[in-house]
Amino acid sequence: MTQNAENFASAVAAAHPELLQRLHAAVGDAGLVLDPEAQAPYLRDWLGKWQGRAPVVVRPRDTAQTAAVMAICHETHTPVVTQGGNTGMSGGATPDGSGAQLVLSTARMNTIREVDPLNNSLTVEAGVLLAQVHAAAAEAGRFFPLSLGSEGSCTIGGNLATNAGGIAVLRYGNMRDLVLGVEAVLPDGRVWHGLRALRKDNTGYDLRHLFIGSEGTLGVITAAVLKLYPQPTARATAWVGAGDIQSLVSLQAQLRSRCGERLVAFEMMSQASLALVLKHVTATRAPLQGEHAYHALVELADTRAEGLPDLLEQSLGAALEEGLVQDVAICASTAQAHALWKLREGISQAQVRAGKAVKHDIALPISAIAGFVADADAALRALLPGVRIVNFGHLGDGNLHYNVLLPLDTPYAEYAAHTATLNREVHDRVHALGGSISAEHGIGQLRRDELPRYKSALEFELMMRIKQALDPNQIMNPGKLL
Amino acid sequence: MTQNAENFASAVAAAHPELLQRLHAAVGDAGLVLDPEAQAPYLRDWLGKWQGRAPVVVRPRDTAQTAAVMAICHETHTPVVTQGGNTGMSGGATPDGSGAQLVLSTARMNTIREVDPLNNSLTVEAGVLLAQVHAAAAEAGRFFPLSLGSEGSCTIGGNLATNAGGIAVLRYGNMRDLVLGVEAVLPDGRVWHGLRALRKDNTGYDLRHLFIGSEGTLGVITAAVLKLYPQPTARATAWVGAGDIQSLVSLQAQLRSRCGERLVAFEMMSQASLALVLKHVTATRAPLQGEHAYHALVELADTRAEGLPDLLEQSLGAALEEGLVQDVAICASTAQAHALWKLREGISQAQVRAGKAVKHDIALPISAIAGFVADADAALRALLPGVRIVNFGHLGDGNLHYNVLLPLDTPYAEYAAHTATLNREVHDRVHALGGSISAEHGIGQLRRDELPRYKSALEFELMMRIKQALDPNQIMNPGKLL
Numbered sequence: 001m002t003q004n005a006e007n008f009a010s011a012v013a014a015a016h017p018e019l020l021q022r023l024h025a026a027v028g029d030a031g032l033v034l035d036p037e038a039q040a041p042y043l044r045d046w047l048g049k050w051q052g053r054a055p056v057v058v059r060p061r062d063t064a065q066t067a068a069v070m071a072i073c074h075e076t077h078t079p080v081v082t083q084g085g086n087t088g089m090s091g092g093a094t095p096d097g098s099g100a101q102l103v104l105s106t107a108r109m110n111t112i113r114e115v116d117p118l119n120n121s122l123t124v125e126a127g128v129l130l131a132q133v134h135a136a137a138a139e140a141g142r143f144f145p146l147s148l149g150s151e152g153s154c155t156i157g158g159n160l161a162t163n164a165g166g167i168a169v170l171r172y173g174n175m176r177d178l179v180l181g182v183e184a185v186l187p188d189g190r191v192w193h194g195l196r197a198l199r200k201d202n203t204g205y206d207l208r209h210l211f212i213g214s215e216g217t218l219g220v221i222t223a224a225v226l227k228l229y230p231q232p233t234a235r236a237t238a239w240v241g242a243g244d245i246q247s248l249v250s251l252q253a254q255l256r257s258r259c260g261e262r263l264v265a266f267e268m269m270s271q272a273s274l275a276l277v278l279k280h281v282t283a284t285r286a287p288l289q290g291e292h293a294y295h296a297l298v299e300l301a302d303t304r305a306e307g308l309p310d311l312l313e314q315s316l317g318a319a320l321e322e323g324l325v326q327d328v329a330i331c332a333s334t335a336q337a338h339a340l341w342k343l344r345e346g347i348s349q350a351q352v353r354a355g356k357a358v359k360h361d362i363a364l365p366i367s368a369i370a371g372f373v374a375d376a377d378a379a380l381r382a383l384l385p386g387v388r389i390v391n392f393g394h395l396g397d398g399n400l401h402y403n404v405l406l407p408l409d410t411p412y413a414e415y416a417a418h419t420a421t422l423n424r425e426v427h428d429r430v431h432a433l434g435g436s437i438s439a440e441h442g443i444g445q446l447r448r449d450e451l452p453r454y455k456s457a458l459e460f461e462l463m464m465r466i467k468q469a470l471d472p473n474q475i476m477n478p479g480k481l482l
Numbered sequence: 483m484t485q486n487a488e489n490f491a492s493a494v495a496a497a498h499p500e501l502l503q504r505l506h507a508a509v510g511d512a513g514l515v516l517d518p519e520a521q522a523p524y525l526r527d528w529l530g531k532w533q534g535r536a537p538v539v540v541r542p543r544d545t546a547q548t549a550a551v552m553a554i555c556h557e558t559h560t561p562v563v564t565q566g567g568n569t570g571m572s573g574g575a576t577p578d579g580s581g582a583q584l585v586l587s588t589a590r591m592n593t594i595r596e597v598d599p600l601n602n603s604l605t606v607e608a609g610v611l612l613a614q615v616h617a618a619a620a621e622a623g624r625f626f627p628l629s630l631g632s633e634g635s636c637t638i639g640g641n642l643a644t645n646a647g648g649i650a651v652l653r654y655g656n657m658r659d660l661v662l663g664v665e666a667v668l669p670d671g672r673v674w675h676g677l678r679a680l681r682k683d684n685t686g687y688d689l690r691h692l693f694i695g696s697e698g699t700l701g702v703i704t705a706a707v708l709k710l711y712p713q714p715t716a717r718a719t720a721w722v723g724a725g726d727i728q729s730l731v732s733l734q735a736q737l738r739s740r741c742g743e744r745l746v747a748f749e750m751m752s753q754a755s756l757a758l759v760l761k762h763v764t765a766t767r768a769p770l771q772g773e774h775a776y777h778a779l780v781e782l783a784d785t786r787a788e789g790l791p792d793l794l795e796q797s798l799g800a801a802l803e804e805g806l807v808q809d810v811a812i813c814a815s816t817a818q819a820h821a822l823w824k825l826r827e828g829i830s831q832a833q834v835r836a837g838k839a840v841k842h843d844i845a846l847p848i849s850a851i852a853g854f855v856a857d858a859d860a861a862l863r864a865l866l867p868g869v870r871i872v873n874f875g876h877l878g879d880g881n882l883h884y885n886v887l888l889p890l891d892t893p894y895a896e897y898a899a900h901t902a903t904l905n906r907e908v909h910d911r912v913h914a915l916g917g918s919i920s921a922e923h924g925i926g927q928l929r930r931d932e933l934p935r936y937k938s939a940l941e942f943e944l945m946m947r948i949k950q951a952l953d954p955n956q957i958m959n960p961g962k963l964l
Contacts, residue, residue, distance in 0.1 A: 118735050118849040119880070141739065163684050174682060176691075177659065190940055197847040199879040200656060200921035202645050202695055203933060204963060205945045209658075209691035213684055230742045253600050257623065260712045260785035261743045303742030306789060365679040367600040397681040398601070439682035451685065458672055462952070463687045469947040481686060 016055050019076055023058055026068035031108070033057035042103045045094045046086050050445055052095035054081070057103040062125075063183060063191060063222040069104060070220060071189025078102050079475045080187075082216040084126065084158030087150040089361070090444025092162065092215045096479050106157045109222060115140045120228040121180055121197045126157025126221050133226065142228035145172035149345065160221050163213035165440030170396035171264040171301075172229065174440070176212040181225035184211050187218075187471040197225045210466065215442050216477040218470045232264070234305035236312040237337035240319070241292025241327040245395075246370035248296050251319050252396050253366075255298065258315045262308070265299035266396035267344050273392045274343065280353040281346035284339075288327045296395065297344050299337075347392050347401075355388065355405035356415050358422045362430045363439035366398040373400075376429050380404060383425060384418065399439040402426060427454065443481045451481075498537050501558055505540055508550035513590070515539035524585045527576045528568050532927055534577035536563070539585040544607075545665060545673060545704040551586060552702060553671025560584050561957045562669075564698040566608065566640030569632040571843070572926025574644065574697045578961050588639045591704060597622045602710040603662055603679045608639025608703050615708065624710035627654035631827065642703050645695035647922030652878035653746040653783075654711065656922070658694040663707035666693050669700075669953040679707045692948065697924050698959040700952045714746070716787035718794040719819035722801070723774025723809040727877075728852035730778050733801050734878050735848075737780065740797045744790070747781035748878035749826050755874040756825065762835040763828035766821075770809045778877065779826050781819075829874050829883075837870065837887035838897050840904045844912045845921035848880040855882075858911050862886060865907060866900065881921040884908060909936065925963045933963075 024032060033039050034056060042057045044050065055078075060066040073080050079101040083093040095101035109125040112132065116122070117140045124133060130151040137144040148154060148166040158164070160182065164175045172178065181196035194208055211221055242248050245268070252266045271291055278284050288295075298316070302308050309330070316328045331337045351357050364372055373391065380387055388405040404422050406415055427437045431454045438447055452460060460482075467474070467482055506514060515521050516538060524539045526532065537560075542548040555562050561583040565575040577583035588609040595605040599622045606615060612633040619626040630636060630648040640646070642664065646657045654660065663678035676690055693703055724730050727750070734748050753773055760766050770777075782794050791812070798810045813819045833839050846854055855873065862869055870887040886904050888897055909919045913936045920929055934942060942964075949956070949964055 116847065116849050118731060119847045120735075120738070121847070163688075165682050165684075169681060173659075176688070177655075186940075186944075192940055192944065193938060194941070195916075196918070197916060198845045198918050198921070199651060200647050200845045200876075200881045201918040202647075202920045202922055202924045203918055203929075204695075204925065204937065204941070205700075205948055206645075206658070206691045206695055207941065207944055209688045210948075213686075213688055218687075230738050232742070249600060253602075256602070256712050258785065260714070303740065304789075304793070307786075311786065363680045363682045365598065365601045365603070367598050394682075399682045434677075434679060436678070436680050436683040436685055438684045439680070440684055442684045443686065447685075455686065456675060458668075458674055459676070459686070459689065462668075462674065462689055465951040466687055466692075466948065469951040470944070 019072070019078060020056060022072045023056060023069060026072060027058055027060050027065050031059050031061060031065060033059060041086070042083060042105060043095060045088065045091050047089070050091040050094040052097055052101065053099035054095045054101055054103045055099060057105060059105045059108045061108045063185065066104070066109070066185045066220055066222050067189045067191050070185045070187060073102060073475055074188040074473065077473055077475060079478050080104050081477050082106065082161065082220050084155035084161070085129065085150065085153045087154040088158065088162060088444060089441040090446035092442055092444030092477070092480050093158070101478070104220060106155060112136050113223065116197065117142055119197055122226045122228055123195060123197070123223065124156050124226060125223045126155060128156050130154050130156060130159060137228050138231065141231060143231040144178070144226060145229055146175055146178055149348070156224060157221050160212050160224055161214065161216050162442040165394070165397070165399065167265055167267065167394060169394060170266055171261055176209060178227050179208060179212060179224055180227055182208045182211050182221055183223040184219040184221045187473065187476050195223060195225050215444060215481045217467060217481050218476060230303050232301035232303055234302050234308050235337065236300045236308045237331040237340055238298045238312055238316055239287040239329045239340050240296050240298060240316060240325045241288045242294045242296070242325045243292065244370070245294045245373050247324050248294050248395055249366055249369055251296070251324055254319060255315055259300055259311055262300040262302050262311070263396070264301040265297060267297040268395035269295050269344065269347060269392035270390070271295070272388060273347050273390050276350040276354050276390065277343050277346040280350035284343055284346060287329050287340060287343065290327070292326050297340050347390065351390055351403065351405065355408050356410050357390065358404040358406065358419045360402045360423070360426045361439050361441040362402055362426065362435055362437060363397070363399045364430060364433055364435040368433045368435070369395070369398060369400070372429060372433055376402065376426060379425055380422065383421070423450065445480060448481060501554070501560060502538060504554045505538060505551060508554060509540055509542050509547050513541050513543060513547060515541060523568070524565060524587060525577060527570065527573050529571070532573040532576040534579055534583065535581035536577045536583055536585045537581060539587060541587045541590045543590040545591070545667065548586070548591070548667045548702055548704050549671050549673050552667045552669060555584060555957055556670045556955065559955055559957060561960050562586050563959050564588065564643065564702050566637035566643070567611065567632065567635045569636040570640065570644060570926060571923040572928035574924055574926030574959070574962050575640070576927070583960070586702060588637060594618050595705065598679065599624055601679055604708045604710055605677060605679070605705065606638050606708060607705045608637060610638050612636050612638060612641060619710050620713065622710070623713060625713040626660070626708060627711055628657055628660055631830070638706060639703050642694050642706055643696065643698050644924040647879070647881065649747055649749065649876060651876060652748055653743055658691060660709050661690060661694060661706055662709055664690045664693050664703055665705040666701040666703045669955065669958050677705060677707050697926060697963045699949060699963050700958060712785050714783035714785060716784050716790050717819065718782045718790045719813040719822055720780045720794055720798055721769040721811045721822050722778050722780060722798060722807045723770045724776050724778070724807045725774065726852070727776045727855050729806050730776050730877055731848055731851055733778070733806055736801060737797055741782055741793060744782040744784050744793070745878070746783040747779060749779040750877035751777050751826065751829060751874035752871070753777070754870060755829050755872045758832040758836050758872060759825050759828040762832035766825055766828060769811050769822060769825065772809070774808050779822050829872065833872055833885065833887065837890050838892050839872065840886040840888065840901045842884045842905070842908045843921050843923040844884055844908065844917055844919060845879065845881045846912060846915055846917040850915045850917070851877070851880060851882070854911060854915055858884065858908060861907055862904065865903070905932065927962060930963060
């Protein structure tokens with residue numbers, strides 16, 4: 001231990017008699033992070049929006065150690081914040097400022113326990129990175145479809161706790177749809193062995209789906225059995241420009257009917273979003289001549305290459321002919337497809353350079369999107385004249401990242417005030433249309449105060465009753481979600 | 483009211499002061515079934531295995547009436563058995579013999595509330611028949627995939643309560659995978675409005691998945707938003723014969739890799755199962771020359787017809803060439819495909835004529851199937867020499883209907899004793915391999931006594947805590963599942 005860590009450890013030990021000693025007995029030197037400098041990355045979310053404190057960061061190496069840690073926390077009533085790759089968008093894995101919340105990092109539980117190609121399944125521990133799962137599946141000639149920008153650093157445990165979404169939901173569903181079984185340590189340290197590798201199992205309440213998406217408030221997910229899929233061996237990618245968003249909604253429906261499950265991506269962005277990327281991200285260029293109010297990146301994938309480019313060409317050709325879209329560019333090479341994806345993926349980066357973003361991660365019934373956008377665009381422009389709206393997202397899932405850019409030099413107080421106002425304007429409209437104020441990012445700290453406005457009192461009560469049933473001492477991730 | 487019904491009503495009224503009167507006020511004449519003859523079909527499961535009694539059968543016409551009924555039952559502590567199409571396999575919708583359990587039939591809640599082709603969703607009430615959903619989807623140019631033998635009489639509410647499976651799970655998942663939102667009346671009569679039509683929604687615990695598969699023990703599902711899919715416009719069907727079951731397991735994996743999601747059915751049956759059908763079901767004939775230890779019905783489907791028959795022929799041709807399968811017959815017409823499906827669907831009927839069946843609805847990791855079958859076959863044959871094993875099922879889901887036929891004239895007592903012994907032999911083996919003792923039929927009354935042997939005490943405790951949290955008075959479907 002460094003002097004620094006030792007000083008800190010004594011302070012912790014003074015504040016938490018026995019806790020440190022017992023944790024040390026459970027996880028050893030390698031499982032405790034005491035040095036404030038080493039702790040720092042665990043106490044702050046990667047966006048730098050939330051900064052917390054913790055008596056100690058614990059890094060158990062397996063389920064048994066996690067169970068031992070939780071048993072200690074149960075007995076000592078120590079609150080626990082579970083953290084995976086710390087790539088969340090809503091502050092769900094950052095402790096609060098009290099200094100009382102222990103951080104439990106799953107990073108050392110990073111073993112791929114089993115790959116079963118015949119059963120199309122794979123058993124992994126919570127700390128395994130999403131990209132490692134992709135690689136292990138590919139090595140077995142299979143495919144794990146969840147795809148996120150952070151896949152090189154986010155963990156499966158975090159993906160499960162937040163029910164991660166991303167760009168492959170249209171075809172494959174959210175994280176919860178990709179899971180056969182879950183292993184979790186309960187708040188009292190007992191282990192629920194729910195690692196089933198079955199496609200069918202009707203023997204009682206589905207506890208798996210209760211833990212998935214619960215943002216660390218019901219227990220610690222330590223491992224999961226994931227579904228594997230046939231590996232698509234061919235892709236066909238195109239860019240389309242349209243005069244309005246409703247045309248893209250119709251195109252999406254048409255492509256689904258024509259191409260079936262080959263349609264794996266339908267990503268939308270407004271002209272303003274594209275313009276930001278072209279301005280702020282190097283080595284990008286406009287995929288089409290002229291301006292179009294809305295753009296989409298469309299991708300088909302299949303286990304068979306034959307006919308795939310033709311199918312895309314015919315389908316988009318038909319849409320062009322009937323005037324549904326204004327222009328189309330079909331990729332002739334993988335390099336061209338990468339260039340198109342770079343435009344889509346560059347939006348976040350461009351946004352950071354262009355202004356202070358007030359972000360919304362909303363979902364709507366797809367049929368309600370065009371009406372929502374027209375209405376919200378007009379309302380926000382009336383509210384804040386000259387405002388820049390950066391509207392993009394996973395149109396095929398009804399999921400819009402409907403962001404609003406304020407000038408870079410907006411003072412913080414003004415930004416905060418505008419954020420509250422804009423959130424209200426956007427979320428009230430989303431709610432009225434039966435939408436969700438968090439499509440894929442979760443509630444965490446970010447939306448916690450807003451949630452009661454949009455969840456019915458009854459649903460809130462049911463969630464609280466379940467929380468009470470599973471975590472009666474309320475030690476799991478206090479201050480998040482509920 | 484007939485004299486008979488009046489007499490019965492007075493008896494009920496005497497036994498349950500106020501109950502009948504209050505229920506009548508809630509649902510009117512049309513909502514009460516009092517006549518014992520009219521009640522009879524609700525009190526006995528369709529297999530005739532379970533016979534119960536009830537003070538009254540209530541048929542609310544909508545969610546509001548259901549809520550009113552539940553409020554009355556809550557106040558009077560009246561136990562409630564919810565019943566859909568009464569097509570279950572496990573007695574989950576039949577009241578017990580106490581005469582205290584009210585039957586709540588969803589049959590009159592049979593409105594399709596909305597079809598939204600752009601959002602690929604459909605909102606239906608619990609009493610709508612599965613076949614009606616198929617028709618409504620097709621009318622909108624879409625497809626609802628759940629497919630069961632009982633689709634003409636089972637209801638969506640029952641499909642949800644039991645998380646129905648069937649023959650399309652391989653490609654589309656179980657009922658729970660086909661649902662976006664659920665509306666349910668809680669045990670105290672309040673309505674949870676969870677009818678979301680969203681593909682992404684990360685705003686708290688997933689209550690939807692808690693109600694799905696809970697077999698009426700947590701509340702009454704009154705409506706749901708279902709996912710729609712692109713309509714497959716082409717199908718290609720074949721029959722294959724193989725020397726052992728492991729070859730079919732390998733073939734299944736090979737076809738998935740080659741054909742991707744086009745593989746929509748992979749149904750297996752042993753030679754003994756096929757022989758029973760050929761003997762007992764009229765107008766059937768063997769699809770292949772000679773005998774093969776195991777057979778499979780394979781079907782591809784796609785939104786595009788081009789290349790589909792070729793793909794099936796090439797894929798099965800390759801399997802034939804490498805000796806994985808012994809013989810193949812590819813259908814040249816829809817009539818031929820129907821004839822093959824008739825063989826698969828005829829097994830249940832043939833079984834009834836051939837003997838008294840001790841049934842098992844098990845799931846295993848697909849990679850464990852061949853080992854299980856070899857082991858279980860040998861064990862059962864040693865236990866009951868000469869026994870006939872009727873092994874068939876959804877091989878692609880790892881779901882076997884591993885049934886054992888006893889002679890038709892087996893006395894009931896002997897049948898019951900053999901049932902207990904065979905269940906134990908089969909289920910212990912399934913459990914040891916990480917399998918499920920109820921893949922798609924649920925627990926109901928049938929497997930309730932067996933469940934504690936195969937669920938961990940911890941999982942049982944968690945289920946009981948959730949039950950307690952949602953149904954503290956324990957009035958929802960007592961004696962089922964838990």
